[in-house]
Amino acid sequence: MQKGDNNLINLTNRINVLNLLWKEPSIYRAEIARSTNLSIPTVMKIIDDLTVRDLVREVGKGVSSGGKPPVMLEFHKSAYYMIGVDINEFWTEVVLVNLLLGIEEKRIQDIRVTDTVDSVIQRVIKEIHVIFEHHSDKTDKILGIGVGIPGLIDPKRGYLSYSAEMKWQDVNMKELFRACFEGEIIIEERTRAMASAEMRIGRAQDVKNFLYVNISSGIGSAIVMNGKLYYGNNKSSGRLGHMVVEKDGLSCNCGNHGCLELYASGNAIGRIAKEKVMRDHSSLIYDLVYGDLDKIDVYIVFEAAGNKDRLALEILKDAAEYLAMAVSGVINLMDPQQIIFDGKVCRNGDIYMKLFEQALNERYAKYIENEIEIVCEKGSSNIASIGAATFILERFLSTGGEVGSLVRLTENSY
Numbered sequence: 549m550q551k552g553d554n555n556l557i558n559l560t561n562r563i564n565v566l567n568l569l570w571k572e573p574s575i576y577r578a579e580i581a582r583s584t585n586l587s588i589p590t591v592m593k594i595i596d597d598l599t600v601r602d603l604v605r606e607v608g609k610g611v612s613s614g615g616k617p618p619v620m621l622e623f624h625k626s627a628y629y630m631i632g633v634d635i636n637e638f639w640t641e642v643v644l645v646n647l648l649l650g651i652e653e654k655r656i657q658d659i660r661v662t663d664t665v666d667s668v669i670q671r672v673i674k675e676i677h678v679i680f681e682h683h684s685d686k687t688d689k690i691l692g693i694g695v696g697i698p699g700l701i702d703p704k705r706g707y708l709s710y711s712a713e714m715k716w717q718d719v720n721m722k723e724l725f726r727a728c729f730e731g732e733i734i735i736e737e738r739t740r741a742m743a744s745a746e747m748r749i750g751r752a753q754d755v756k757n758f759l760y761v762n763i764s765s766g767i768g769s770a771i772v773m774n775g776k777l778y779y780g781n782n783k784s785s786g787r788l789g790h791m792v793v794e795k796d797g798l799s800c801n802c803g804n805h806g807c808l809e810l811y812a813s814g815n816a817i818g819r820i821a822k823e824k825v826m827r828d829h830s831s832l833i834y835d836l837v838y839g840d841l842d843k844i845d846v847y848i849v850f851e852a853a854g855n856k857d858r859l860a861l862e863i864l865k866d867a868a869e870y871l872a873m874a875v876s877g878v879i880n881l882m883d884p885q886q887i888i889f890d891g892k893v894c895r896n897g898d899i900y901m902k903l904f905e906q907a908l909n910e911r912y913a914k915y916i917e918n919e920i921e922i923v924c925e926k927g928s929s930n931i932a933s934i935g936a937a938t939f940i941l942e943r944f945l946s947t948g949g950e951v952g953s954l955v956r957l958t959e960n961s962y
Contacts, residue, residue: 561584561586561594562949563945563947565586565591565595565598566598566948566949567945569604569621569623570945572623574607574610575620575621576610576618577591577592577621580595580621598949601627601949601951602624602627603623603624604624605621606620606621606622607620608620623647623648624647625647625648625650626646627647628646628689628691628944628951629644629645629646629647629652629683629686629690630644630647630692630694630937631643631679631692631694631937631955632693632694632696632934632936632937632938632940633672633676633693633695634741634930634933635668635672635695635696635714635738636659636697636738636764636932637713637764637765638658638659639658639659640659640671640675641654641655641930642675642676642679642933643930643933643937644679644683645934647944649745649748649749649937649938649941652683654930655675655678655679657672657675665716665719669725672695673725673728673729676693676729680957688954690731690954691732691940691941691944691951691954692731692733692940692943693725693729693731693732693733693940693955694733694734694736694935694940695721695725695735695736696738696742696935697721697738698711698768699711699712699714699716699737699738700783700784701721701737701783702783703734703735703737703779705720705722706721706722706723706733706734706735707719707720707735708735712802722735727958728958729956729957729958730953730955730956730957731954731955732940732952734936734939734940734943736936737786738762738768738932739760739762739769740777740786740935741932741935741938741939742762742770742931742935743760743772743777743888743935744777744935745934745935745938746925746931747775747938748938748941749934750925751886751888751925755772755886756772756773756774756775757774757883757884757885757886758884758886758887758888759879759886759888760887760890761788761887761889762889762890763813763814763871763889763890763892764813764892765813765814766809766814767788767789767809767812768786768787768789769787769788769789769878770786771785773882787802788874789808789813790807790808790809791874792804792805792806792807793808793870793874797810797811798810808870808874811870812867812870812871813893814846814892814893815846816867817846817849817863817864817867817900818845818846818848820863820867821833821848821859821863822841822844824859824863825841825859828859830859831852831857831858831859832852832857832859832860833848833852833857833859833860836848836852846897847896849864850864850897850899853899854899864897864903865903865907868903868906868907871904872904872907872910872911873907875887875908876912879912879920880912885920885921886920886921887921887922887923888925889923889924889925890925894925895926898924905922
């Protein structure tokens with residue numbers, strides 16, 4: 549065996565052990581050996597190395613099965629930290645998380661109507677500074693900064709080509725952050741960040757193939773295949789909101805016509821309701837806004853539907869059928885084990901999601917042997933910021949715990 553091959557095997561073994569330690573609350577050496585099919589001496593050597601790096605700690609004795617009680621080991625979550633940033637059309641959120649993705653501090657700022665690219669980024673940078681000030685004991689342990697933002701992203705360059713939600717175009721995100729911070733900076737698409745968090749700490753921890761759908765004012769999605777995010781040739785995979793569902797449909801800002809986002813998103817439901825109520829004032833929707841049609845949005849439609857308003861239910865049923873049409877097409881292409889829905893519309897629109905599930909069952913149930921699990925996420929609202937930090941974590945774990953250049957403030961930061 550050549551030296552290069554031996555080094556690769558050693559690295560693979562260390563990565564496998566480190567990932568197992570990350571997943572288990574506590575574990576002993578013999579159990580690690582059994583789970584990874586490694587010899588006890590190999591495991592002991594790896595644990596010794598990780599202990600020197602302060603990534604593993606002994607946390608007492610386990611239950612004896614006849615001999616000496618085994619020494620229990622624990623992944624040291626406070627050895628390093630990561631910063632995760634969520635930028636969306638409503639707010640910015642900056643979190644400091646430990647290696648187990650537990651939040652140490654969270655900073656939130658609303659997006660303002662007058663905001664520009666520069667004002668939003670500068671506000672995020674300021675919030676990162678505040679975290680540095682509040683956690684001076686941790687600032688020499690920050691592995692990197694992960695940023696999630698909706699739109700077309702080239703993660704390798706950290707470049708945002710276009711974001712309909714933010715109305716930003718041609719923004720070198722990484723360059724803007726590099727002006728103030730040294731070290732690892734990863735710019736990723738927001739929905740992919742959310743899907744990444746689901747794989748680590750959410751409902752998809754043991755799921756290899758799933759579709760993640762984020763429905764808010766628009767519709768974003770991410771595809772996970774064989775346990776990995778699928779990017780596609782141009783890094784633009786997962787654009788479910790821009791799947792065409794109407795041949796001669798409305799014009800979309802992506803340049804196409806009849807996109808799903810124009811018929812099933814939060815903005816679309818609000819727009820359609822306004823158009824219909826403008827012609828018919830008999831709906832409860834009209835009463836809920838006291839005749840001010842500009843106040844009609846998706847949440848008013850949800851409220852009216854909850855009170856069994858005929859028009860509101862009709863609007864949601866139509867939107868749900870469009871959504872089912874698009875999702876059933878993806879099911880036929882990728883055969884996922886699970887579909888996870890998240891976003892403000894999913895969290896608040898129980899009636900809408902039930903109508904969607906009914907419409908989806910009518911389209912695919914006859915031909916699929918195993919039922920697909922549909923999950924409507926009601927968990928952490930911090931999933932995007934935590935998810936952005938997971939990209940830093942994944943790089944760290946994929947090196948077996950090797951630490952590169954830690955985050956430092958540049959002269960421009962002061």
